[in-house]
Amino acid sequence: MASLHVALSSLPGPSFRPTGKLVIRCSADRQALFNRIAPVYDNLNDLLSLGQHRIWKRMAVSWSGAKEGDDVLDICCGSGDLTFLLSEKVGSHGKAVGLDFSNEQLLMASTRQKLRSKTCYKNIK
Template identity: 55%
Template sequence: GHPSRRDFGGPRGARPAARRRRRRGFAAVSCGSSSAADERQALFSRIAPVYDHVHDVLSLGQHRTWKRICVSWSRARRGDRVLDLCCGSGDLAFLLSQKVGLDGQQLQTAASRQDQRWKPCYKNIKWIEGDALDLPFTDCYFDAVTVGYGLRNVVDKPKAMREILRVLKPGSRASILDFNKSSSLFTTSLQSWMIDNVVVPLASGYGLTEEYKYLKSSILHYLTEKELEELAKEAGFSAAKHYELGGGLMGDLVATR
């Protein structure tokens, strides 16, 4: 998960010759004026240093597979201009960078990870701080948009979806990965058990018990598969399909402008 008024990011691409135009990608950390946004921003700032390690342990490394799937379903290609919204520690932005190529950026945490990476294409990433509910980009600007564990935490989901729609080019996709609010009693029970007996105890070892207790309520107040599809269509997307991942514990919404 990530804060409510959010980071965004993604790589830049380039087109050939006279048809070539330099493209820029973006990433960022959230900033917000509302008290709810400020509280969530503070929460995620506290967990940022251990965020990736905790996810590795809790998912047995599977979160990396889910993120690759999310990026793949965005249909980002070489030379595209792409946006990773709510970029967190930068995992999706780095994967997008590999998709769009050399010419195709959570700020302090993600930027420091960028310096540690060896792939030349990672240098094409630019990190920008801003508001996911009021994106600083013109209409029809991006070829693809990804969101990883961010939509669940924005303070105004319909507005966030309308902003994603606005900055996407016609026919382009948004791929949104997050915890799944399942209709299956078994899945929801397993999810709840894991949070209480695995997630929170592990987080307590880092002194982050209260920070991770929010997870259960955030999933409880999130949207179901059908509600997410309806949210996208009401925002103006021409098509939307939600796919379950990780045995139903996770889900990815693919929406086409």
């Protein structure tokens, strides 16, 4: 069985101060991890990729072939970065849907959406 090992010292919150490693063996553990890191997910992406994730995401949207008026689905959308970029691509006549198994990630995406003013961001579900 594949496992994901995470150093707990880098996770937010008072309950994440034990020493050692957390072994994630099932989808519920993985979901709980992504719920816990949601507040720092974007910063973590910046740190781990040295900011390159922004370029990769723009490249992915470009390669997707999405165009004005399309309906698009972002699976495992996290905090919504790709969903927002796809929404810009499909415009106000298209629709972008972000889907994630982490409720906290979806809450972060929803909060970020409310802070954006372009009309194309109103077409995100």
